[in-house]
Amino acid sequence: MSAAATTAGSACSPRTIRVELSANPYPVVIGAGSLARLGEQVAALGFKAGTKVLVVTNPDVDTHYGAAALASLREAGLVAERLVIEAGEDRKTPATVALIHDAAFRQKLERGSLIVALGGGVVGDMAGFAAATWLRGIAVVQVPTTLLAMVDAAIGGKTGVNHPGGKNLIGAFHQPRLVLVDPATLATLPEREFRAGMAEVIKYGVIGDAVLFADLEAAAARQPGAGLASQQAVGAKLLQSLLERSAAAKARVVAADEREGGLRAILNYGHTLGHVVETLRGYGTVLHGEAVAIGMAAAGEIAVAMGLWSRQDQARQLALIAAAGLPHTWPSLDNEAVLACLQGDKKVREGRLRFVLPTAIGAVQIRDDVTADTILSTIAELTPKSASAGPSDPDPHPG
Known part of the structure; x- marks a missing residue:
């Protein structure tokens, strides 16, 4: 439907x-x-x-x-x-x-x-x-x-x-x-909370709406420096459009798969590793949308490592996440704790964890063949080399 x-x-x-x-x-x-x-x-x-x-x-x-x-x-x-x-x-x-x-x-x-x-x-x-x-x-x-x-x-x-x-x-x-x-x-709404919400809007662009993704890129380009990091920067007209298109995207998926038996799983893009960040950093330390942004960056990096999508598309995703004032580097977390937390995820089926991975802007696949080595090497690539927090670190007040 x-x-x-x-x-x-x-x-x-x-x-x-x-x-x-x-x-x-x-x-x-x-x-x-x-x-x-x-x-x-x-x-x-x-x-x-x-x-x-x-x-x-x-x-x-x-x-x-x-x-x-x-x-x-x-x-x-x-x-x-x-x-x-x-x-x-x-x-x-x-x-x-x-x-x-x-x-x-x-x-x-x-x-x-x-x-x-x-x-x-x-x-x-x-x-x-x-x-x-x-x-x-x-x-x-x-x-x-x-x-x-x-x-x-x-x-x-x-x-x-x-x-x-x-x-x-x-x-x-x-x-x-x-x-x-x-x-x-x-x-x-505090600006930090607004930015957190933009992570879910970006998600809809990646999983099924390339036009929405391009519109977000264009809006960010029109305001260098301001990007999409505040309601004022986004503007009332674009905001109304984002609300309608995001709601319509969610409604289409839910109507086709009410209880997450198949297609609806694509809505978890960025959430698998994002939930790890939330759980291990402590609930509330990192906002849900901030964690999803980190999770999307990690999922994109896994997809590149597996040859599913291009480095160019990953760069576009990271640039849009940054334009929304959201974090996209991996925090300092114990690797064994990360893997243990993943195995406790509710999306595990018969011991195999399902990841939603992008194949192009506007398209994703659900995969259960992501290895622990791939996960750990990917998050290592996204971990800042310096101990000091950079502008894209999962800081409580990013942007």
Whole structure:
């Protein structure tokens, strides 16, 4: 199946992209100011006045958007309450999900009730997992407020939490009823978080959209020095296009493979080694998007070593990662720990780890024949020779 994009009304109207699943299709609505219409959008899904709604958010997002979300839901006649949780990557644990379950119990959420995830990918993952497991599954609406969540994490139904042995090892597939994207909420997003989100946008260009990749290169070339490292540098027009095209790309893949049985695995490009960086450096030390950028650089280097794609294409990828102010060198990590962490990855099948490797800009393959020697020699090539941090090191504040 495919994802269909439709626009109603004027050019300022929200854009709706459908995730065309056979059993549970849903819309991704993208438009500035759409948060104010959250209640209206939820009511349009069939949730009647009096429905109990739990809004899960974090302190920073709540400060800026919590009251607006609650007001919109209540204006639609919904009985909405909010739960504010600490939601850094290090808090993405079963213990935090238990806090959401506790709030659901206090509010007496029923099977016809709704959880709204208002925040970034961590909030979305945990609130989605709580919805998947409360009363064996109640509805969830994703309202992402970070670029990374808007283009990737909020779409597709993956929910879960981390385990000390690896990222997202505990989870469930639980599709949202709606994804509501308001680009205006990015105005309060720190630049580091914006850059982290650009890693996922670049990913879509590499795995299946050569035109998107070229557009990003052209945008970076128009602003030497500024590149793509901030919302201001990207600009509102290009940002809207990136949101729509990234969401459409994710929707197409999810519609074709809802539960990662085949094609959907390509969305893990950069994530296999990226998760190693996150796990071994400590959750939250390196942002998810920063780790994905490092992982994409490493996957590209592996592909070059295996003769799958050219050094020229790898150079283009590294240049675009750098233009987005993202790291692309390998941090100092113990090799044995790296290999052990890889074997704990949830993508291991019969002891063989699957890598998504690029063959051209816009095309990738899934391979299970990457040797440990190739992995270690590749990350050695990407490790800075100097002990001092360079501009592309995985520093907490790159760019």
